[in-house]
């Protein structure tokens with residue numbers, strides 16, 4: 066006889082069935098609690114059980130999420146946060162198993178900063194790639210905590226263990242078009258997660274300086290080129306862009322009320338080795354090698370779309386430059402003690418390239434001709450072009466991107482082939 070689920074036991078499929086079951090249950094109940102003293106003992110037992118359960122829940126998610134907590138875990142966090150150079154930083158890097166996060170973590174570690182990573186290893190794209198990045202970081206002495214930026218208890222514990230001087234916040238739900246499929250994941254990571262992190266930073270002693278990833282997508286329907294930080298950003302074209310724009314406003318509030326030093330970075334279509342498989346240059350490479358067709362979007366009147374593709378090493382320099390020039394937060398005890406620094410920088414390459422040209426470069430490096438389907442750009446959050454004005458970042462910390470798309474994609478293809486080979490099948494999303 067098939068067994069019943071808990072819901073099937075207590076919820077009626079028909080009133081008749083429900084009646085029968087409740088009668089037999091009442092009989093059992095009476096048999097069980099035949100006397101008042103037995104009933105009293107049962108009640109006591111239930112109260113004790115509930116109390117034990119509540120204290121179990123309250124003692125932290127470490128009991129439910131074996132990924133954080135415990136003496137060994139704390140030892141790893143402490144060791145990873147250790148600074149190995151004079152006047153070095155101790156940095157919490159969120160999204161450390163991600164594309165930009167892993168590169169930035171490595172760069173900081175290599176120059177002697179303490180780095181603790183945090184990542185939830187979600188399956189937005191192949192987690193095996195995130196794990197491989199994690200292995201790489203581990204080999205360089207960077208420990209990545211497995212956890213979500215929405216986990217306030219875990220964050221509080223991290224800030225207790227390691228007195229971070231800086232937070233490099235790169236954890237986010239990325240991708241412009243995926244926002245139409247899973248809108249709530251953007252609210253969860255890019256808004257709720259950001260606020261949870263800022264709450265933790267606000268009460269941390271000392272308050273860290275924060276550098277975080279905004280996006281070129283905040284320029285939305287802006288048509289004035291190149292995009293300057295002072296241009297309009299109130300017309301986002303995607304929910305992704307809207308959450309990043311919201312992040313800029315939210316961080317301003319925390320800067321204003323609590324004295325947190327905050328720098329937002331508007332990244333322009335970052336690409337390179339260890340990149341994100343959901344991005345066009347990456348998925349195109351996979352499809353070209355597998356002999357599959359790629360879909361190339363076109364804009365109004367069949368105009369080519371263009372992006373200010375920016376190579377990962379240039380972005381890393383921009384992130385490190387931002388950290389190095391970030392002033393200290395001014396708050397303590399959760400209160401502002403003076404005005405604090407608030408900045409927003411474009412980090413782009415300043416030379417947009419059309420998508421068909423990008424495909425041409427890939428064909429050349431892969432030595433394979435792409436099968437192209439040209440399709441009118443669907444109304445899915447895309448914008449026709451991006452183009453960064455980087456003079457502000459240049460003035461503040463000498464930001465100077467030096468890698469053009471030819472060179473950068475050559476390095477990407479080299480990495481791709483060494484990592485996956487020519488024939489890596491369908492294992493990557």
Ligand SMILES: O=C(O)[C@H]1O[C@H](OP(=O)(O)OP(=O)(O)OC[C@H]2O[C@@H](n3ccc(=O)[nH]c3=O)[C@H](O)[C@@H]2O)[C@H](O)[C@@H](O)[C@H]1O
Nearest residue numbers: 239240241280281282332333334344345360361362370447
């Ligand atoms: O700068 C950012 O802030 C964002 O950059 C990135 O978004 P995008 O610039 O849209 O990059 P990406 O998806 O690689 O599409 C590139 C081009 O290929 C076109 N494209 C795309 C897919 C496809 O199948 N066909 C196609 O033509 C497409 O129309 C576009 O013209 C990050 O993903 C995002 O997380 C965010 O960080």
